[in-house]
């Protein structure tokens with residue numbers, strides 16, 4: 001399809017996957033219709049995910065730092081929380097960003113339809129618009145970007161606002177006295193941290209043996225230790241067997257791995273046990289689109305489904321369910337439609353947990369290497385040896401790089417500490433550019449910054465880190 005000007009394209013879903021796809025398609029000269037139930041593009045990420053949670057986590061961090069300031073001779077006194085103003089700060093952040101996307105849509109002449117799309121066939125959509133009207137539209141290509149929603153556990157379903165998913169928790173109706181967080185993944189820990197900072201007694205229950213399953217244990221340890229101090233409890237190898245609405249509270253039965261049970265009462269419960277793809281799109285059965293494992297839409301490396309005129313991107317096609325993966329896939333799908341030679345095959349997709357401290361990783365992890373019996377070399381730089389970390393009074397952090405043992409090519413990285421989410425971007429670039437340990441070690445990093453810990457990790461591999469005496473073994 002060389003002449004993109006003649007292409008008429010629909011994007012179903014206005015999240016970070018959908019709007020990135022729609023905007024690039026418009027930039028390449030295609031005629032684009034973007035369909036989403038909200039007034040402006042943004043999707044889960046902007047309306048009820050990444051953005052509102054980060055606005056609240058920013059406030060939580062400030063509260064915790066003002067508490068920590070006691071150690072530096074500064075006392076601010078107990079914080080007074082004006083919940084209505086905090087909520088409106090968060091809502092204004094969302095409004096500003098989604099409104100901005102609305103303006104960008106108009107500037108690009110993207111035809112934005114507020115409503116829900118259903119398939120009539122592989123190239124025709126019926127859109128039920130929010131104003132109550134219906135419209136049938138035919139396209140050359142359709143990109144599905146319908147995202148995901150919180151997974152529901154049938155035993156934890158109660159019709160009471162005391163039981164919340166992430167959307168309910170972000171609404172910040174009140175500051176409950178106590179909160180049970182079911183699931184020790186990133187969403188539970190981030191939102192649990194917000195409530196803990198606001199003064200709620202938070203208990204986290206995780207079915208597996210550690211928080212953030214999937215992340216390397218040495219990265220999780222400093223976070224676990226800090227959360228142990230801040231939270232009421234972290235119960236590992238524990239499930240919630242049942243919940244009961246007692247009117248003024250929720251009674252939860254917690255079951256440990258050995259079968260022993262205990263009952264606890266909470267003001268609110270946040271269920272954050274994962275997310276499910278929105279692949280049950282009306283009429284999808286009238287196309288050749290196939291679903292694979294766990295209900296994800298099956299796609300090839302060009303994000304094309306089993307139906308040649310339909311592409312799919314973002315959370316609805318698989319893990320990791322992250323906004324930046326969705327946007328990148330959106331752009332690859334559009335380039336593929338435009339006839340460019342492209343494939344979605346990144347060497348590293350960063351993952352960031354915006355807790356305090358932050359945890360971030362990319363590329364090959366130690367856990368993955370062990371599982372795959374893959375030989376790697378690992379070099380770690382503890383932040384206790386970083387000048388910048390000491391000035392921040394945050395010596396518990398750590399940076400590690402994972403190398404191919406023969407070529408010394410950087411395969412992956414992991415960072416725990418404040419700003420890890422920003423720092424990991426340099427490591428993603430190193431992995432994607434196939435940088436060697438020597439490239440990273442010889443790159444001059446500004447002093448005093450936490451970014452030096454990446455350079456010094458590479459130096460650790462050679463036993464020549466300036467700030468750490470760790471001679472090379474063997």
Ligand SMILES: Cc1cc2nc3c(=O)[nH]c(=O)nc-3n(C[C@H](O)[C@H](O)[C@H](O)COP(=O)(O)OP(=O)(O)OC[C@H]3O[C@@H](n4cnc5c(N)ncnc54)[C@H](O)[C@@H]3O)c2cc1C
Pocket residue numbers: 012013014015016017018035036037038042043044045046048049050051053115116117118145146147148166187278281282313314315316321322323324325326354
């Ligand atoms: C609390 C929370 C915090 C998060 N924090 C982060 C973070 O810090 N970093 C990060 O990378 N990711 C984060 N995520 C995940 C991130 O939000 C998702 O990975 C991302 O939004 C996926 O983008 P998407 O474009 O695939 O779909 P979505 O953002 O889910 O958007 C899909 C859109 O499609 C619409 N839609 C569905 N069906 C139809 C239909 N039939 N017709 C029209 N429209 C339809 C939906 O209403 C929605 O607006 C977080 C998620 C949550 C819940």
